[in-house]
Amino acid sequence: MTFNNLIIEAKNRILYVTINREAKLNALNKETLKEINLAINKARADDGVKGIIITGAGEKAFVAGADISEFSAYNTEEGKKLAKAGHHDVFDLIENCPKPVIAAINGFALGGGLELAMACHIRMASSNAKMGLPEVTLGLIPGYGGTQRLPNLVGKGRAMEMIMSANMITADQALSFGLINQVLETKEELMNAASKLMENIIQKSPNALKSAIKAINASSNPQKNGFEIEIEEFSNCFGTADFKEGVSAFLEKRKPRFH
Structure with missing residues (x-):
C-alpha cells in the first residue's frame, strides 16, 4: 500500500x-x-x-x-x-x-x-x-x-x-x-x-492488553458501566490460551510465550 x-x-x-x-x-x-x-x-x-x-x-x-x-x-x-x-x-x-x-x-x-x-x-x-x-x-x-x-x-x-x-x-x-x-x-x-x-x-498477553484497553476506555465513557465491562473482560480472559500460558509460566518459574 x-x-x-x-x-x-x-x-x-x-x-x-x-x-x-x-x-x-x-x-x-x-x-x-x-x-x-x-x-x-x-x-x-x-x-x-x-x-x-x-x-x-x-x-x-x-x-x-x-x-x-x-x-x-x-x-x-x-x-x-x-x-x-x-x-x-x-x-x-x-x-x-x-x-x-x-x-x-x-x-x-x-x-x-x-x-x-x-x-x-x-x-x-x-x-x-x-x-x-x-x-x-x-x-x-x-x-x-x-x-x-x-x-x-x-x-x-x-x-x-x-x-x-x-x-x-x-x-x-x-x-x-x-x-x-x-x-x-x-x-x-x-x-x-x-x-x-x-x-x-507487547511481550505481555495480546488478549489481556485488548481487554485492558477496552475496560480502561469504559471508565471515561458515561454511556458504559466501567465496572461491569471490567468484570466481563476479566472473566473472558479465563477462557483464553493466553491465561493458560501465563499461569503455566508463573508456576513453572519461566517467562510466558504468548502467541
Missing part, C-alpha cells in the same frame, strides 16, 4: 506511523486523515503487528493542527460532517484500537494534533514539544474529541483554561498536568524510549 502523507515502517512487531507533511508542519488534511484510517485498520488486521507508534516527520512538529484551508468556507452542516467523520474514522478508531498505541510527540502538537495524541493510549514528548488547543482563536472549539478527552486527562479546570485561553503549554507542564507520561531531551531519545516501552508492553 502506497501512502503520500505517511511513512510506514514495521520493525520488531511494532508499526511506526510517521505523518510526513513536514513543510506544512504535518497538518492534518483530508488525505492524511484517510491514510491514517487505512494504516490503523491495516495494523489492526495484521497479526504481525503488536503495537503502533505515531509520530511526526522532522524536529518541529508532531502535528501542528488541521489544514484550515480545507474547511475555511464550510457551513454548519459541512462542519458537522467533518467532525463526525474525524471522530469515527480516525480518533475513536485509534482510542478503541485493540493494540496499544503510543504518541511520540516531537515539537508542536496543536489543535487536531493534540487531539490525535490524546486519542492514543500513551503519550510521550521531546523537551521542545508545545501543546495546545487554539481553536477558539478561529471562532471554533476542538472538534475531534478535545473537549472530552482533555478533561479526562488533566481535569476539568485545566481543560477549561487550556481551551478557553488557547495558550500553549510546554512538555514539562504537560507532564505535571498528567497529559503525557514522559519527557525526553531529543527526538532520537523520544523514539528510543517509545520503542523500548512498546517492546516491553
Whole structure:
C-alpha cells in the first residue's frame, strides 16, 4: 500500500506511523486523515503487528493542527460532517484500537494534533514539544474529541483554561498536568524510549492488553458501566490460551510465550 502523507515502517512487531507533511508542519488534511484510517485498520488486521507508534516527520512538529484551508468556507452542516467523520474514522478508531498505541510527540502538537495524541493510549514528548488547543482563536472549539478527552486527562479546570485561553503549554507542564507520561531531551531519545516501552508492553498477553484497553476506555465513557465491562473482560480472559500460558509460566518459574 502506497501512502503520500505517511511513512510506514514495521520493525520488531511494532508499526511506526510517521505523518510526513513536514513543510506544512504535518497538518492534518483530508488525505492524511484517510491514510491514517487505512494504516490503523491495516495494523489492526495484521497479526504481525503488536503495537503502533505515531509520530511526526522532522524536529518541529508532531502535528501542528488541521489544514484550515480545507474547511475555511464550510457551513454548519459541512462542519458537522467533518467532525463526525474525524471522530469515527480516525480518533475513536485509534482510542478503541485493540493494540496499544503510543504518541511520540516531537515539537508542536496543536489543535487536531493534540487531539490525535490524546486519542492514543500513551503519550510521550521531546523537551521542545508545545501543546495546545487554539481553536477558539478561529471562532471554533476542538472538534475531534478535545473537549472530552482533555478533561479526562488533566481535569476539568485545566481543560477549561487550556481551551478557553488557547495558550500553549510546554512538555514539562504537560507532564505535571498528567497529559503525557514522559519527557525526553531529543527526538532520537523520544523514539528510543517509545520503542523500548512498546517492546516491553507487547511481550505481555495480546488478549489481556485488548481487554485492558477496552475496560480502561469504559471508565471515561458515561454511556458504559466501567465496572461491569471490567468484570466481563476479566472473566473472558479465563477462557483464553493466553491465561493458560501465563499461569503455566508463573508456576513453572519461566517467562510466558504468548502467541
